[in-house]
Amino acid sequence: MLKVFKYTLIDLLRNRFVLSYAVLLLAIGQGLFLLEEDPMKAILSLVQVVMALVPLIALVFTVVYIYDTQEFTQLLAVQPMTRRSILLGQLLAMCVAMLVAQAFGLGLPLLVHAPGSASLLLSLSGSALSIIFVVLGALIATRLREKARGVGMALVVWLLFVLVHDALLLALLFTLSDYPIEPWIVPLAGLNPIDLARIIVMLEIDLAAMMGYSGAVYKNFFGSNMGMLVAALIMLLWALVPGWGAMRAFQRKDL
Amino acid sequence: MTERISIKGLGKRYGRQWVLRGVDCEFSPGEVVMLIGPNASGKTTLIKCLLGLVRPAEGSIASGGTTITSGAAPDPAYRVRIGYMPQISQFPGALTIRQLLEMMADIRGIAPGELDDELIEELGLRDQLDKRLGALSGGTRQKVSAILAFRSRPEVLVMDEPTAGLDPVTASRVLARAGRLRDAGGIVLITSHLMEEVESLADRVAYLQEGHLRFLMPVREMLEITGAQRLAVALPRLLSSNERTTVAQ
Numbered sequence: 001m002l003k004v005f006k007y008t009l010i011d012l013l014r015n016r017f018v019l020s021y022a023v024l025l026l027a028i029g030q031g032l033f034l035l036e037e038d039p040m041k042a043i044l045s046l047v048q049v050v051m052a053l054v055p056l057i058a059l060v061f062t063v064v065y066i067y068d069t070q071e072f073t074q075l076l077a078v079q080p081m082t083r084r085s086i087l088l089g090q091l092l093a094m095c096v097a098m099l100v101a102q103a104f105g106l107g108l109p110l111l112v113h114a115p116g117s118a119s120l121l122l123s124l125s126g127s128a129l130s131i132i133f134v135v136l137g138a139l140i141a142t143r144l145r146e147k148a149r150g151v152g153m154a155l156v157v158w159l160l161f162v163l164v165h166d167a168l169l170l171a172l173l174f175t176l177s178d179y180p181i182e183p184w185i186v187p188l189a190g191l192n193p194i195d196l197a198r199i200i201v202m203l204e205i206d207l208a209a210m211m212g213y214s215g216a217v218y219k220n221f222f223g224s225n226m227g228m229l230v231a232a233l234i235m236l237l238w239a240l241v242p243g244w245g246a247m248r249a250f251q252r253k254d255l
Numbered sequence: 256m257t258e259r260i261s262i263k264g265l266g267k268r269y270g271r272q273w274v275l276r277g278v279d280c281e282f283s284p285g286e287v288v289m290l291i292g293p294n295a296s297g298k299t300t301l302i303k304c305l306l307g308l309v310r311p312a313e314g315s316i317a318s319g320g321t322t323i324t325s326g327a328a329p330d331p332a333y334r335v336r337i338g339y340m341p342q343i344s345q346f347p348g349a350l351t352i353r354q355l356l357e358m359m360a361d362i363r364g365i366a367p368g369e370l371d372d373e374l375i376e377e378l379g380l381r382d383q384l385d386k387r388l389g390a391l392s393g394g395t396r397q398k399v400s401a402i403l404a405f406r407s408r409p410e411v412l413v414m415d416e417p418t419a420g421l422d423p424v425t426a427s428r429v430l431a432r433a434g435r436l437r438d439a440g441g442i443v444l445i446t447s448h449l450m451e452e453v454e455s456l457a458d459r460v461a462y463l464q465e466g467h468l469r470f471l472m473p474v475r476e477m478l479e480i481t482g483a484q485r486l487a488v489a490l491p492r493l494l495s496s497n498e499r500t501t502v503a504q
Contacts, residue, residue: 003358003361003362004362006358007347007350007354007355007358008347010349010350010354011347011348011349011350012349013349014349015349069345069347070345071341071343071344071345072345072346072347074308074341075339075341075403076362077306077307077308078306078307078308078334078337078339079334079359079362079363080331080332080334080335080362080363080364081331081334081362082331083328251328252310254303254308254309254310255303255308255309
């Protein structure tokens with residue numbers, strides 16, 4: 001596994017897409033901090049960008065990379081190593097490549113312009129989202145044979161998490177506003193890792209009020225250490241469950 | 256010592272479509288078998304089953320204590336003995352040839368001194384080892400693929416259209432190397448559309464059609480039966496004859 005990881009990472013760190021992603025994040029991060037006088041406002045804008053861009057790039061990059069290296073993966077699968085080692089090595093390398101690009105593009109401006117707990121939390125949330133969406137991308141690419149369908153599915157999944165889930169949640173809250181739905185708000189947020197990441201960062205910036213009534217519920221739950229632990233566990237599950245699915249699909253797949 | 260490969264009732268289907276059905280044959284040490292057949296005849300599927308890339312729907316492949324069935328994938332020990340030269344040579348573009356060779360040696364756990372690096376010289380790649388794989392032409396990538404296939408001294412070598420994209424001199428060197436492997440007691444399986452290129456090397460020919468093994472017979476016998484001098488002439492004559500040749504082992 002470590003051998004596949006090492007050489008895949010060497011390849012990825014020279015990959016133009018990864019380098020462009022790092023530069024794009026740096027341009028956005030640096031640009032926002034230069035445009036806004038208040039670093040907190042810049043961080044707030046950066047939250048919105050990160051929550052949309054990071055999952056999209058991680059998903060599409062993973063799906064495209066897995067399809068484009070299909071022939072090489074076949075060659076690896078003929079070598080004396082298990083398929084589990086191949087996929088784990090590749091996944092780990094893709095996660096590290098995304099995280100390195102993010103540390104350079106996002107971490108650097110945050111460190112220079114707004115060092116603090118909010119920046120740290122934003123970086124950690126972005127990293128968690130990178131890992132989760134790399135794994136989701138792997139799940140898609142190992143289950144669907146055709147690249148076009150894989151990329152299409154990746155975009156649908158991204159739209160579901162970024163737009164559709166929020167819209168449905170809002171509609172639900174609005175429709176059921178006369179009923180005691182507070183116990184459901186937190187579990188519903190857990191269904192979307194992007195929402196969860198956004199909530200955690202917003203609470204740290206102390207902008208829960210922007211989320212209205214549900215903000216109070218979130219603050220009450222995620223504001224505590226136990227709440228943060230639960231959030232971390234949910235994020236972990238978001239990486240482990242699709243990862244297990246991808247591994248299972250890859251081990252049974254005809255290459 | 257190379258173990259024979261025994262295939263029994265091998266079948267593979269995708270959905271309801273059988274792409275390989277009822278294939279029975281054996282490949283023995285010290286022979287080169289040429290797999291031929293029209294497009295979509297099941298050649299690649301048969302090769303992929305042998306390599307453990309595709310799991311059969313029925314039947315089995317047994318070799319050296321390993322049996323591949325629908326429920327059992329080959330273990331890594333089986334793959335130690337196998338070399339593979341695919342038809343499409345695609346590698347991570349940002350790695351150099353040297354890094355790729357190191358990666359494969361690392362994976363196989365082979366020390367540099369144990370590797371057969373003669374082919375690097377023969378194919379003229381010594382000066383290009385530090386070039387990135389993404390910058391190589393298709394032919395050079397195919398040379399790299401040949402080096403990877405032979406470098407670990409496999410007992411069984413599977414070559415899918417090995418001469419595609421290679422210049423005639425390189426193609427003949429690669430095929431000569433396959434011949435040396437056969438002479439050393441290995442098993443070489445080659446798929447090719449260019450019968451002239453491999454007929455001097457092949458000991459037996461397996462003809463697949465619509466997923467069925469129509470015949471498997473020695474080249475000499477094919478030529479004798481048809482009275483032809485070349486495989487390219489013998490094959491159509493054999494196919495057009497009404498004799499349904501059964502598997503000859």
